[in-house]
Amino acid sequence: MTDILTEAGPPPSPLPATRMVRLADIRDCLKAGVRDFRAAPQFGLFFSAVYVLGGFGMLWLSAGHVTWVLATSLGFPLAAPFAAVGLYEVSRRLEAGLPLNWSDILGVVWQERTRQIPWMGAIIVIYFLFWTFLAHMLFAVFMGLSTMTNISSSYEVFLTPNGLTMIAVELGVGAVLAFLLFAMTLTSLPLLLEKEVDFISAMLLSIRVVSENLPVMLVWAVIIAVLSIIALIPWFLGLIVVLPILGHATWHLYRRALEHPE
Numbered sequence: 240m241t242d243i244l245t246e247a248g249p250p251p252s253p254l255p256a257t258r259m260v261r262l263a264d265i266r267d268c269l270k271a272g273v274r275d276f277r278a279a280p281q282f283g284l285f286f287s288a289v290y291v292l293g294g295f296g297m298l299w300l301s302a303g304h305v306t307w308v309l310a311t312s313l314g315f316p317l318a319a320p321f322a323a324v325g326l327y328e329v330s331r332r333l334e335a336g337l338p339l340n341w342s343d344i345l346g347v348v349w350q351e352r353t354r355q356i357p358w359m360g361a362i363i364v365i366y367f368l369f370w371t372f373l374a375h376m377l378f379a380v381f382m383g384l385s386t387m388t389n390i391s392s393s394y395e396v397f398l399t400p401n402g403l404t405m406i407a408v409e410l411g412v413g414a415v416l417a418f419l420l421f422a423m424t425l426t427s428l429p430l431l432l433e434k435e436v437d438f439i440s441a442m443l444l445s446i447r448v449v450s451e452n453l454p455v456m457l458v459w460a461v462i463i464a465v466l467s468i469i470a471l472i473p474w475f476l477g478l479i480v481v482l483p484i485l486g487h488a489t490w491h492l493y494r495r496a497l498e499h500p501e
Contacts, residue, residue, distance in 0.1 A: 254444055257451055258498060265459050283329070320424075323428055327429045331490065370413065382401060425493070427444065466481050
């Protein structure tokens, strides 16, 4: 029996109980995120730079090539959870007082390819494709014959009543879908790193955490959105600092939102 358990891998972990989160926890987690980034900036800069440079690479490769647009659109969100895992692992080690070295941290990220994280990446890809399809459908529905206009040189089409309505609807629908993805991934990604849990259970638990702390989580989602938008302004370069801080802060929020019996 022991041999069978060894070959099958570690036994599944019990799902942790949820906790109530306060606004003060959001403030404390942001402070902890800044502290972790300052304690190990080389890792934060590395994982965020990979993400940002990947975005630039996606734009460069896909310029004018439909095949590359599809390939990079599928690959980029698939890789995002692994960058997040690297940041979570750094925070986990800082919290536990474990040494920080590149081989161990990158080794953990590499090992995740055989666990549940790739499934989360697949969910994000499907979500990304669904939103892309829905955005195109909304554009076609509201703009009608205007879809034949070259929008790269005729931006005034967006200032028409139909154009403004389309923008408002797309922003509203996008915000709802973004918040749902936020709810599915908030605690599920760090939980999958730390515990032996299947990705569906992890997502459902994450949604429960968000629903039980909805006002606070709405504030956290707005903070993420605002900081990310601000970071995008200087050619995405602000993300190199904002992403690791938010990643580290998310780990600490996960630790506060769920019970972690020793």
